[in-house]
Amino acid sequence: MFASLFFIIRIFAAWTGVLMLAGLIWAGTFNVITGNDNAPGPVFALLALLVALSVVISTFSHLRRVSLVAGRLDHDTLSNRQHRRIEIPLEADEAFLLVESAVRELPRVEELESARDSLQVKAKLKRIDPYGNDRPSRYNVFNWFSTKRNQILATVTPGAGSCSISLLCEPEASTWSDLLKVDNGTNLENAEAIVRAIARRIGERRRQEKADTVQTVTEKELTVAKLNLLQAQVEPHFLYNTLASAQVLTRTDPARADLMLGHLIQYLRRSLPRAENAMSTLGEETERAEAYLEILKIRMGNRLNTQVEIPESLREVAMPSMMLQTLVENAIKHGLEPKPGGGTIWVIAREQEGRVAITVADDGQGFGSQTGGTGIGLKNLRERLHLTYGNHASFAIISNFPQGVAATLNLPMPAGVSRG
Numbered sequence: 001m002f003a004s005l006f007f008i009i010r011i012f013a014a015w016t017g018v019l020m021l022a023g024l025i026w027a028g029t030f031n032v033i034t035g036n037d038n039a040p041g042p043v044f045a046l047l048a049l050l051v052a053l054s055v056v057i058s059t060f061s062h063l064r065r066v067s068l069v070a071g072r073l074d075h076d077t078l079s080n081r082q083h084r085r086i087e088i089p090l091e092a093d094e095a096f097l098l099v100e101s102a103v104r105e106l107p108r109v110e111e112l113e114s115a116r117d118s119l120q121v122k123a124k125l126k127r128i129d130p131y132g133n134d135r136p137s138r139y140n141v142f143n144w145f146s147t148k149r150n151q152i153l154a155t156v157t158p159g160a161g162s163c164s165i166s167l168l169c170e171p172e173a174s175t176w177s178d179l180l181k182v183d184n185g186t187n188l189e190n191a192e193a194i195v196r197a198i199a200r201r202i203g204e205r206r207r208q209e210k211a212d213t214v215q216t217v218t219e220k221e222l223t224v225a226k227l228n229l230l231q232a233q234v235e236p237h238f239l240y241n242t243l244a245s246a247q248v249l250t251r252t253d254p255a256r257a258d259l260m261l262g263h264l265i266q267y268l269r270r271s272l273p274r275a276e277n278a279m280s281t282l283g284e285e286t287e288r289a290e291a292y293l294e295i296l297k298i299r300m301g302n303r304l305n306t307q308v309e310i311p312e313s314l315r316e317v318a319m320p321s322m323m324l325q326t327l328v329e330n331a332i333k334h335g336l337e338p339k340p341g342g343g344t345i346w347v348i349a350r351e352q353e354g355r356v357a358i359t360v361a362d363d364g365q366g367f368g369s370q371t372g373g374t375g376i377g378l379k380n381l382r383e384r385l386h387l388t389y390g391n392h393a394s395f396a397i398i399s400n401f402p403q404g405v406a407a408t409l410n411l412p413m414p415a416g417v418s419r420g
Contacts, residue, residue, distance in 0.1 A: 335364025
């Protein structure tokens with residue numbers, strides 16, 4: 001209430017001074033022209049009355065519109081010049097782009113200058129009658145001298161992980177003009193519009209970040225679940241056949257039965273699922289594969305020979321669990337078991353140009369044989385490889401010379417692994 005009263009008194013006091021000065025000038029000019037000391041009081045009084053009426057209308061119109069826009073009347077809202085300081089949790093470059101976009105999308109922007117190095121945005125906006133007329137009323141005295149445009153200056157000040165925005169919305173006129181002119185709340189409206197735009201964009205950014213976080217967590221959970229599912233797809237018949245063979249050997253050859261069960265225990269110990277981390281090491285995977293092959297040696301006898309060459313320097317290389325086992329099982333099942341007389345399986349690891357090449361080869365029947373394979377094991381292997389490494393790993397399977405198949409995994413060499 002006091003702010004409104006002070007505003008009205010200030011405007012009327014300023015216009016009273018202007019009218020008094022105008023009256024003196026009018027009287028002096030009239031006397032010089034006519035040589036008559038009697039000034040035309042009634043004419044000037046009529047003009048002064050019209051000006052005063054226009055001042056009253058414009059002043060109360062300004063008060064009413066500011067009240068509707070801001071919901072209150074005080075010194076800050078009634079001012080023609082609006083200043084805002086906004087703190088936002090963004091880096092300076094991102095904040096600058098956000099502010100520039102918010103200012104650019106204001107209605108009636110005629111000029112816009114942005115300086116990214118100095119983090120400043122300047123704009124000029126055409127001011128129109130807020131009540132819908134493109135041209136201000138010609139009968140409004142304020143509009144005879146009114147400012148035709150508003151201007152905006154936004155400055156971004158960088159901080160540590162955040163920044164502040166200094167926003168100034170004002171008429172395109174000197175400060176003294178505020179004593180006589182009102183802007184009908186247009187600069188207040190511009191300032192509030194920019195603040196709303198910034199708040200909306202920050203809100204959208206936060207919602208998108210939350211949605212991305214939820215999506216990332218969900219995708220990670222799905223990936224882990226899929227990896228565990230793929231890991232769980234181990235051939236169960238191997239366990240059944242091994243236990244059946246051990247049961248027979250306990251009656252005929254207890255020593256070999258004990259040896260088989262020992263290898264089975266070692267195999268199962270390395271085959272326990274990893275709920276939190278599907279990664280193993282080349283050393284652990286080699287121990288599982290060797291236990292598996294030792295069991296197969298007892299079952300197949302002289303039909304199976306093995307050669308395992310894994311340098312100690314590469315045994316700490318991380319790799320998905322059961323991946324090496326899949327290649328070994330495929331070599332046995334589709335290469336050596338169906339072949340009369342069996343053959344040899346090689347498990348070799350080498351470092352090549354900063355990568356680890358792990359090869360499982362056999363001299364079995366090769367690609368031309370009909371062994372009843374479905375290809376699910378290799379399909380799962382490729383999926384796990386992609387889920388774990390993306391495009392940083394590869395898998396290749398080719399014919400071995402002079403016969404058989406050679407399958408090779410190419411994995412990235414982790415940092416910190418010593419090179420042999």
